[in-house]
Amino acid sequence: xxxxxxxxxxxxxxxxxxxxxxxxxxxxxxxxxxxxxxxxxxxxxxxxxxxxxxxxxxxxxxxxxxxxxxxxxxxxxxxxxxxxxxxxxxxxxxxxxxxxxxxxxxxxxxxxxxxxxxxxxxxxxxxxxxxxxxxxxxxxxxxxxxxxxxxxxxxxxxxxxxxxxxxxxxxxxxxxxxxxxxxxxxxxxxxxxxxxxxxxxxxxxxxxxxxxxxxxxxxxxxxxxxxxxxxxxxxxxxxxxxxxxxxxxxxxxxxxxxxxxxxxxxxxxxxxxxxxxxxxxxxxxxxxxxxxxxxxxxxxxxxxxx
Amino acid sequence: xxxxxxxxxxxxxxxxxxxxxxxxxxxxxxxxxxxxxxxxxxxxxxxxxxxxxxxxxxxxxxxxxxxxxxxxxxxxxxxxxxxxxxxxxxxxxxxxxxxxxxxxxxxxxxxxxxxxxxxxxxxxxxxxxxxxxxxxxxxxxxxxxxxxxxxxxxxxxxxxxxxxxxxxxxxxxxxxxxxxxxxxxxxxxxxxxxxxxxxxxxxxxxxxxxxxxxxxxxxxxxxxxxxxxxxxxxxxxxxxxxxxxxxxxxxxxxxxxxxxxxxxxxxxxx
Ligand SMILES: Nc1ncnc2c1ncn2[C@@H]1O[C@H](COP(=O)(O)OP(=O)(O)OP(=O)(O)O)[C@@H](O)[C@H]1O
Ligand SMILES: [Mg+2]
Numbered sequence: 001x002x003x004x005x006x007x008x009x010x011x012x013x014x015x016x017x018x019x020x021x022x023x024x025x026x027x028x029x030x031x032x033x034x035x036x037x038x039x040x041x042x043x044x045x046x047x048x049x050x051x052x053x054x055x056x057x058x059x060x061x062x063x064x065x066x067x068x069x070x071x072x073x074x075x076x077x078x079x080x081x082x083x084x085x086x087x088x089x090x091x092x093x094x095x096x097x098x099x100x101x102x103x104x105x106x107x108x109x110x111x112x113x114x115x116x117x118x119x120x121x122x123x124x125x126x127x128x129x130x131x132x133x134x135x136x137x138x139x140x141x142x143x144x145x146x147x148x149x150x151x152x153x154x155x156x157x158x159x160x161x162x163x164x165x166x167x168x169x170x171x172x173x174x175x176x177x178x179x180x181x182x183x184x185x186x187x188x189x190x191x192x193x194x195x196x197x198x199x200x201x202x203x204x205x206x207x208x209x210x211x212x213x214x215x216x217x218x219x220x221x222x223x224x225x226x227x228x229x230x231x232x233x234x235x236x237x238x239x240x241x242x243x244x245x246x247x248x249x250x251x252x253x254x255x256x257x258x259x260x261x262x263x264x265x266x267x268x269x270x271x272x273x274x275x276x277x278x279x280x281x282x283x284x285x286x287x288x289x290x291x292x293x294x295x296x297x298x299x300x301x302x303x304x305x306x
Numbered sequence: 307x308x309x310x311x312x313x314x315x316x317x318x319x320x321x322x323x324x325x326x327x328x329x330x331x332x333x334x335x336x337x338x339x340x341x342x343x344x345x346x347x348x349x350x351x352x353x354x355x356x357x358x359x360x361x362x363x364x365x366x367x368x369x370x371x372x373x374x375x376x377x378x379x380x381x382x383x384x385x386x387x388x389x390x391x392x393x394x395x396x397x398x399x400x401x402x403x404x405x406x407x408x409x410x411x412x413x414x415x416x417x418x419x420x421x422x423x424x425x426x427x428x429x430x431x432x433x434x435x436x437x438x439x440x441x442x443x444x445x446x447x448x449x450x451x452x453x454x455x456x457x458x459x460x461x462x463x464x465x466x467x468x469x470x471x472x473x474x475x476x477x478x479x480x481x482x483x484x485x486x487x488x489x490x491x492x493x494x495x496x497x498x499x500x501x502x503x504x505x506x507x508x509x510x511x512x513x514x515x516x517x518x519x520x521x522x523x524x525x526x527x528x529x530x531x532x533x534x535x536x537x538x539x540x541x542x543x544x545x546x547x548x549x550x551x552x553x554x555x556x557x558x559x560x561x562x563x564x565x566x567x568x569x570x571x572x573x574x575x576x
Contacts, residue, residue, distance in 0.1 A: 013576060051417045054576045064312075073321075076419040077311030087410035096338065103331025104418035106310045106324025148414075152309055 001064060003029045003078075003156045003187035004050060009059035011045050011211075019045040021211040023059070027204070029155075032182045033189045034202035034219070038300055042211045043191045044084050047160050051081045064155060077105060080154030082145045082162050084191075090134035094125050097133060098148050105152035112151065119147040122177060124170075139166040143174070156187045163197060175201055195292040199223070209300050223291050228263045230288035236281040243278050245271070259288060311419040328420040332428025333435065339402055340436050347398065348440060351390045355444040358386055359451055374510045374541050380455075383448045384535040385507035388469060390444045392502060392527065393494070395437035395470040399429050399477030400490045407481065407574060416575070422568040426478060426561065433474025434467060441466060455538060461546065462537030468553040469530040473498075475560035482567050482574070501527045511543045526556060 004027040011020040019042045027033045037043050048054030050061055052068065061068045066075035088097045095116055102112035120126045123143040128136060133144060142162055149157060159178075163171045171194075178201065182188050192198055198205065198219075205222060207215040215222070238255035248271060249261040260271060275282060289297075314320035340347045363379055373381040406412035415425050448454060456462065476493075484490045505527030511519045522528055529549035536542035542549070568574075 048576070052575075053413055053416055055571070066312075071315075073419040073421065074312050074315045076417065077309040077315075079417070081417055083413065085410065087413045089406070089409055089411040091342065092338070096335075100331050100335050101414055101418075103334070104328050104415060104420055106314065106327045106419070108327060154309060 001029045002026045002062070003031065004061070004063060004189065006046075006050070006061045007059055009046070009049060009061060010057045011042075011049060011054065012057045019211055020049075020057075023208070023211070023213055025206055025213060025216070027187065027189060029064070029187050030182075030185060031187055031189075031204055032179075032202045033187070034198035034205040035189055035191045035208065036195070036198060036205065036296060037191075037208035041208045043208060044160055045211075046208070047081065047083075047158055047189075047191070051079055051158065052076060053083075077152070078155045080149035080152065080157045082142070082149045082157070082159040084160040084164075086141050086145070088133060088141075088144065088148065091132055093130050094120060094133050094136070094144050094147070095129040097144065098151050101148045102151040107152055115151055115153075116147075119150050123147045124173075139170050142166055143170070146174070146177075150181070154186070156189070157181065158189045160191050161193065162190070163192060163194060171197070195296055196290045199290065199292040207296065207299055215299055219292075222295060226264075226291055226295055228261050229291065229294070230259055230261045231268075232286050232288050233258045233260060233275075233282045234284045236283050239280070243275065243280055245274055248274075325420065325424050328418065329424050329428050329431070332415070332425065333431045336398070336402060336429070336432025337435060340398070340432075340439065347394070347436060348443065351394055351440045352443050352447065355386060355390065355447045358382075359447060363451060374512065374539075376539055376541070377452075379452050380539070381510070381535075382508055383452055383454050384538045385531050387441055387444050387448065388466070388527075388531045388534045389502050389507050391437040391441045391466055391470055392473045392530075393498065394440040395433040396473040396477040396480075396494060396498060398436035399433040399474045400481045400484075400494075401477075402432060403429055403478055403481035404484050404487070404490045407484075408487075412574060416571070422565045426475075426564045426568060429478055430471055430474040430561075433477060434470045437466070437470035437474070455540075457540045458537045460537075462534060464550070465530060465534040465537060465553070468550070468557060469534070472526075472530070472553060472556050472560060475557065475564050478564050479560065479567065482564070501525050504528075505531050506543055507531055526552060529553065 004025070006023055006025050009020055009023040010018075012018050023046060035043050035046070045054055049056045050063070050068075052072065063075040063078050066078065068075050098116045098120065099109065099112045102115060103109065107115075116129075117126070120129050123146055125140060125143055125147060128140065133141065136144060142165070146159070146162060163174060166174065175197065178188060190198065190202060202219055205215070205217060205219050206213050232253075235256050235258065239252060239258070240255070242250045242252040242258065245260065247266065251259045253259055262268065262271065272282070311321070311324050314324045362382060367378045370378040372378065403412070480490060480493050504522060505525045506522065511522045511528065514522065523544070529544055529552045532542040532544045533546045533549035536546050
């Protein structure tokens with residue numbers, strides 16, 4: 001079954017901006033799905049329509065088979081959403097916010113109290129449960145919105161840049177947490193500008209640009225399509241010019257750094273053999289950019305050129 | 307795996323229960339808000355009531371003498387209680403709902419499965435709650451210092467509740483349309499206050515010249531205040547049943563308008 005399925009979804013805002021130009025997309029139940037795209041691509045608009053915060057201009061959407069136009073109540077009850085912008089009452093305490101949210105989904109207070117404790121603890125907000133939430137730090141506010149979205153135990157969790165402005169340590173623990181929730185059966189759709197995050201977490205991916213899906217594939221397939229990779233080598237001894245490496249494209253960035261582009265048909269062993277011959281000592285090596293990032297940039301640039 | 311409402315959509319009773327919990331939660335949240343900001347919600351009307359009491363009770367009241375056969379203090383008491391009910395019901399809904407729109411936490415309700423009529427009812431119930439709380443405080447203050455008869459308690463409660471619902475819905479519509487904080491204070495200042503003052507809160511329209519009396523009859527607040535006063539004193543400037551008919555029609559029309567607007571969500575959803 002599809003957790004989410006949209007057909008020919010379009011959206012034109014009141015000011016004439018065409019944010020979505022016919023989106024077709026299906027996300028399977030149980031998936032961990034990345035929805036990527038540059039700023040203004042239409043990700044938040046798409047999520048807005050699915051969570052009924054934005055009215056669509058055309059097309060259809062179903063959530064676990066419930067049509068948004070005809071079975072809105074059932075469809076809405078399946079979704080938990082973590083929005084891009086803070087949207088809780090900053091004068092209320094975290095505990096009040098999550099318990100009331102559960103109430104809006106028809107969950108009795110005693111049950112909501114138990115869950116509030118569970119999720120606020122898991123998201124490390126339990127100590128702050130009685131504070132006014134405007135006094136939380138930015139990262140804590142994001143975590144509060146995650147806790148809030150989980151209170152009615154939705155089958156589909158949609159997160160719109162949940163890790164924006166969150167420190168590395170918390171981000172990693174959030175990844176762990178989301179993975180766990182996904183393993184327990186919740187379908188997750190995630191947007192993020194940290195492509196490393198999408199690469200580590202997600203199994204399937206769609207890239208949206210200028211209101212259109214420009215790519216939709218399994219993450220592993222997409223990464224395999226990367227034909228060349230650029231490595232950055234740090235050298236022990238300074239060089240005055242780029243080393244002579246026939247078959248590879250090498251560039252001297254500064255006297256201790258060389259960038260080498262390697263295609264999939266070549267291998268890294270030969271490169272190192274050649275470097276040894278030249279007496280060049282490499283002390284470390286890394287990818288120039290994350291692999292998904294490289295594909296992403298190419299796709300989006302191609303889209304912009306077309 | 308499935309969610310509460312999703313399971314409930316297959317069982318009408320359970321769905322009703324889920325909606326009831328949602329309604330209750332909105333009301334609880336409104337109560338929490340009223341209590342959290344009590345200096346803004348409860349205190350002003352209590353202070354105003356006391357001021358009116360001092361001014362009309364000991365300064366001007368005695369010089370005015372009687373109105374429709376009652377001491378002036380006794381005559382205006384129901385009007386002033388009603389004024390507090392109207393203003394507080396209206397303000398509660400307009401500021402809470404506009405605040406939710408402005409602070410974006412209205413989205414918490416919009417993404418939830420609650421249907422529009424439950425959301426409107428929840429906010430209206432919050433308005434009634436605040437109207438009742440302040441109305442009781444003001445009544446308490448006045449009853450302490452005057453001997454106010456209570457002839458028809460049922461009419462008193464019915465008129466107060468219908469008035470409160472009317473103005474809660476008014477506040478809701480105002481908040482739906484408002485695009486700035488200015489726009490939620492314009493209506494109370496320029497529409498509500500004049501209607502209250504010309505609605506027979508401070509005087510009996512029987513004391514007016516004929517043309518002014520006829521003009522007063524287009525003011526809906528006249529009917530609310532008059533029927534409410536009838537419940538206490540047994541006198542009314544207009545027919546009590548006419549008054550109730552008008553209130554019921556107003557409530558119905560405003561309620562439908564509020565649901566329709568929220569469904570179409572003009573001013574909230576893009
Ligand atoms: N309320 C609105 N009114 C008018 N135009 C809007 C509105 N919201 C978004 N847009 C426009 O719609 C387009 C898509 O915006 P959207 O917020 O969906 O992008 P996004 O992919 O979420 O971007 P980001 O990564 O920056 O969050 C943009 O051109 C934006 O300016
Ligand atoms: Mg966005």
